[in-house]
Amino acid sequence: MQETIKHVACPYCGACCDDLEITVEDGKIIEVKNACIIGTEIYHHASREGRVGSPRRRQPDGTYKDITYEEAIDFTAKMLIKAKKPLIYGFGSTNCEGMAAAGRVAEDAGAVLDNCASICHGSSFLAIFDTGYPSCTLGEVKNRADVVIYWGSNPQHAHPRHLSRYGVFPRGYFTGKGYKGRKVIVVDPRYTDTARCADHFLQVQQGHDYELFDAFRMVMHGYADKIPAIVAGVPKEKILEVCDIIKGGRYVHIFFGMGLCHSDGRNHNVDIAINLVRDINEYTKCTIMAMRGHYNIAGPGIVWAWQFGFPYCIDLTKGSHAHMNPGETSSVDLANRGEVDAFINIGTDAGAHFPIRAFEKLGSGMPMVTIDPSVNMAATVSDVHIPVAIVGVETGGICYRMDNVPIQYRAVVEPYNGILTDEELFDRIYERMQELKKEGWTTDEGTWDYATPLADVRPVKEVYE
Ligand code: SF4
The missing domain is CATH 3.40.50.740 (Rossmann fold)
Incomplete structure (x- = not known):
């Protein structure tokens, strides 16, 4: 007998996609719909001989x-x-x-x-204990965020449906134009596959995230004239351009990954990221979230x-x-x-x-x-x-x-x-x-x-x- 089970949640990454459709025949999984390639593999593996x-x-x-x-x-x-x-x-x-x-x-x-x-993300916890966690749900990102920042994370590889379900492409209640209405900013030492989807890519020098956050904070506090021509490998003009986008956004959201909490600075990088969120809230609404893996x-x-x-x-x-x-x-x-x-x-x-x-x-x-x-x-x-x-x-x-x-x-x-x-x-x-x-x-x-x-x-x- 064949049966298709809907609204199934995927047991792989922290995106927890819960829109999967699994077709089962005689107790075996024969088809997986809506999952990415990693999620699909989990289900097919379960039915395999040799376990x-x-x-x-x-x-x-x-x-x-x-x-x-x-x-x-x-x-x-x-x-x-x-x-x-x-x-x-x-x-x-x-x-x-x-x-x-x-x-x-x-x-x-x-x-x-x-x-x-x-x-x-244990080091992120330490920052959260010290500084607080001005976060939100992924639904709020989908429905409200018009400026989305991925800092030190590469969801195109680690959370393959994150961009399409929550962060970049979906049309939400106040984001009816989908990706056309969003500005996407990626900060990473490498030009990742997520960076390819971004409007702005800031190639931060490996291990110098703290300095870049500091420059962002200086701009938010009105000291743009004091920052040097290049900070952590990023030109001042680019920093000012991105800060203008952030200040002009209706709702800004920062996703951060282990590139932030496992490079030099660790919990202090997350600490200053949370403080930047506090600064941005002087101009517009801003929230932050850790990209949890499993x-x-x-x-x-x-x-x-x-x-x-x-x-x-x-x-x-x-x-x-x-x-x-x-x-x-x-x-x-x-x-x-x-x-x-x-x-x-x-x-x-x-x-x-x-x-x-x-x-x-x-x-x-x-x-x-x-x-x-x-x-x-x-x-x-x-x-x-x-x-x-x-x-x-x-x-x-x-x-x-x-x-x-x-x-x-x-x-x-x-x-x-x-x-x-x-x-x-x-x-x-x-x-x-x-x-x-x-x-x-x-x-x-x-x-x-x-x-x-x-x-x-x-x-x-x-x-x-
Ligand atoms: S992004 Fe892929 S692996 Fe992650 S929960 Fe969704 S379907 Fe599963």
Whole structure:
């Protein structure tokens, strides 16, 4: 039987396009409409043979052997109880229900709970804590913005439908002329594919964004005559021309990406960007938004703020209270200092994203579990790899779009081979931890046959070669 499911949300990037149409026949996805090429691939991958259909335990010779969910859950529960300071990291690609269930496990285990923001927009958070976040929804950008700035981001590659759904091309309530009524400005060290769509491109010198923001602020404050002929590689005339466009706009919006928060200056670049928004509001309406990468990377910041009061880098080892201090309680720093003794990689790939030194520390000398639908670099060196259902394809749930608007995701097919969801898995790990504690298991008591030193024979370096 063939069925077309409409208004499906895409589980890939932070644009969270929710207008997809998925055609399913006999439980298999046969057609995907409206998604970009990346989103389309996610759905076709879900129906492909060759996916990992059950948990796997790494063997001393480097091969993997299928095990049951009970065995994988038992391994993970014992690992968390025996560890003095386990790290649970990831959550870029799961739903809020899974994040909340993991939060309960982390609290019970006295773990450090962290998400991918720790290595992407975490520095933006620091600026937002200090300066505030004069933001809006993507709907407001579509309906109101007539001047749109992309600074340090390249959505044509990272969020392929962003320009057509929100930022440049759509016709909105007060923007009936679509792209013809908008001025688009791109600031980037490279002439990107997004820059090709811009009316004005400012090629900022790599790592000198702060200076360029400073020049914009000087113009807004009436000191245009004081700025030099060239600032951060951009001629003064160009800066003045763009400032005139900004001042003349009805509604200005700035999207900023990791080019801003991960170049020299980091959180200070975002800080001054937010202050520029404040200055522009003396002339016209202006808002700002971070270009969040994964489809629900905004989710943990919201869910864990409800649960623990902090969005990321949450140290729950003290038992009595949560503690957050990026640099001290952030995953990469903990790994570099060798401060954790067990590692769960969930809904991300620390093997691909962490600095090699940090991942080498996590990948050697401690038990490691990867929870992910796919085989990624971290999964290839984990003691146990537990596959889970793909959110937005095989299970539903709530995910937060880049503008912090919650989107209801839905399942379009049954989970491959009956695999569990993240929420079900973490709930069962929690239940198993309670059973073990009743049996007398503590960090110091209880014997665990994690005797085979698999951690010492993991080919962590080979993964990078
Ligand atoms: S732009 Fe992002 S959310 Fe939209 S279809 Fe493409 S990958 Fe999916």
